[in-house]
Amino acid sequence: MxxxxxxxxxxxxxxxxxxxxxxxxxxxxxxxxxxxxxxxxxxxxxxxxxxxxxxxxxxxxxEMDKETLLGAFMALAGIFNDSAESATIAAWKLAGASELAQRGATRLKK
Structure with a gap:
């Protein structure tokens, strides 16, 4: 035990x-x-x-070279950080939304 x-x-x-x-x-x-x-x-x-x-x-x-494209992206980032550019950003958004909607409608028709 x-x-x-x-x-x-x-x-x-x-x-x-x-x-x-x-x-x-x-x-x-x-x-x-x-x-x-x-x-x-x-x-x-x-x-x-x-x-x-x-x-x-x-x-x-x-087809842009990478240096130019990066510079453009950096400029774009600077614009997004500037509140005075809100009208420009809104116009870009509208143009982009229109293009995407048009492409979406074209894709659905196929």
């Missing part, structure tokens, strides 16, 4: 081992969640990049 102290010690060791396994499981679940979150963010970022590429194709600026 084992004493109560020995039984308690065995239960204690079993509980420690169980806690260790639970902690390892928790760590692996958290790492999996972090990987999934990172993957989703990357996927969203890539979708935006492809969308910008498609819009550049529609606008006909894919």
């Amino acid at each position: 084992t004493s109560q102290a020995q039984d308690a010690k065995m239960r204690h060791l079993a509980a420690l081992e169980s806690a260790k396994r639970a902690k390892e499981t928790l760590i692996s679940i958290r790492k999996a969640q972090e990987r999934k979150t990172k993957f989703i963010k990357c996927k969203g970022r890539n979708q935006k990049r492809f969308m910008v590429g498609g819009l550049a194709d529609i606008a006909g600026i894919l």
